[in-house]
Amino acid sequence: MTNAPATVWRRHSPAAYWRRRLRPWRTRRLLEAHLVALLVLTAVASTALFLSCRQIQRSTEALASREAPAVQGLAATRLAALRAHQEAEALVEMRLVGVAGSGETYRSQLSAADQGLSRIADRTDQDLGTVKGLLATYSNSLGLGTSLYRDQPLMQQQKLQEAKSLLSRSTVGLAPRLDALQRTQLRHAEATAAMGWWQRAGWWIAELALAAAALTLLSALFVLRDRCGRDWNPSLLVAFVLTVLLAVAPLSVTYFTQDERGGAVADLRQITALSRQHAAAPAVAQQHVTERAEEVREQLATAARTDTVYLVAFVGSLMAIVLPALGLGSRLDNDYWRRR
Numbered sequence: 001m002t003n004a005p006a007t008v009w010r011r012h013s014p015a016a017y018w019r020r021r022l023r024p025w026r027t028r029r030l031l032e033a034h035l036v037a038l039l040v041l042t043a044v045a046s047t048a049l050f051l052s053c054r055q056i057q058r059s060t061e062a063l064a065s066r067e068a069p070a071v072q073g074l075a076a077t078r079l080a081a082l083r084a085h086q087e088a089e090a091l092v093e094m095r096l097v098g099v100a101g102s103g104e105t106y107r108s109q110l111s112a113a114d115q116g117l118s119r120i121a122d123r124t125d126q127d128l129g130t131v132k133g134l135l136a137t138y139s140n141s142l143g144l145g146t147s148l149y150r151d152q153p154l155m156q157q158q159k160l161q162e163a164k165s166l167l168s169r170s171t172v173g174l175a176p177r178l179d180a181l182q183r184t185q186l187r188h189a190e191a192t193a194a195m196g197w198w199q200r201a202g203w204w205i206a207e208l209a210l211a212a213a214a215l216t217l218l219s220a221l222f223v224l225r226d227r228c229g230r231d232w233n234p235s236l237l238v239a240f241v242l243t244v245l246l247a248v249a250p251l252s253v254t255y256f257t258q259d260e261r262g263g264a265v266a267d268l269r270q271i272t273a274l275s276r277q278h279a280a281a282p283a284v285a286q287q288h289v290t291e292r293a294e295e296v297r298e299q300l301a302t303a304a305r306t307d308t309v310y311l312v313a314f315v316g317s318l319m320a321i322v323l324p325a326l327g328l329g330s331r332l333d334n335d336y337w338r339r340r
Helices: 004-012 014-022 027-093 104-121 129-148 153-168 174-193 197-227 234-277 282-304 307-335
Strands: none
Touching: 027 104, 027 129, 027 153, 027 174, 027 197, 027 234, 027 282, 027 307, 104 129, 129 153, 129 174, 153 174, 174 234, 197 234, 197 307, 234 282, 234 307
């Protein structure tokens, strides 16, 4: 009676169940089938893992080097243009036109706007020709209003009104055009940061293939001990541990990277909102945008530091292919193939 539970366990344990399932197979054919299955599964998993990691790397690099700086640059350019007009009007109202050292603030803002557009041109495929032309005309009108016609109040006022119209005219003004470009660039950044169906499918394929490879490795270890009387195979044990790590580590890093990219995109949305909400106080908005831009850079820099993990994952994937081939191949060669 005392041996009944042990007898039931031996008959119905997972090992007994798997032994019955494998009974029709000859040992050599069984090991060869495990070897082929492992080579196929690890090759599929390694390929899917490499492509998925590479896609994450590329999209993170694109977000950090192109999309995010373009959104930030367009916001900064728009605010600089708005502040330049505000400073020019304040200069005229306080009758400081012609005073030595006056006008430096609005000129520096116009210069910043022009430099910002030049930098953005390398980071976006949008057409900036019209915006550059508008900015040049706007800068010229401000210059005429504050310098050439400083002793002619009516002409000065006309040029400042002309500059204001160029800046804020609905749809076709400089500020609305920059706002539209910024919203378009923000959508590009959101699309770059998002993980599409193909990317998700790649991770699913990699994870399923790695899970199947891990189970196949356990089965191969079981066959070697159960039928061949061999101790645990070191190559297969290392391959099993490596397979588990490959299934966990890159995916965890990818979730971390997605979280950082999601935070960066959320900050880009806030930058866009701040540049609109504080249009009447561009100096305040510039400070907030600068702070948010620094947070975006830090988040994307942190996400980019995960490249080493993906490189290690690639090397580990190659080892996951080689180790089962060495472990089972050597066992088959020693026990079966040489006896033919």
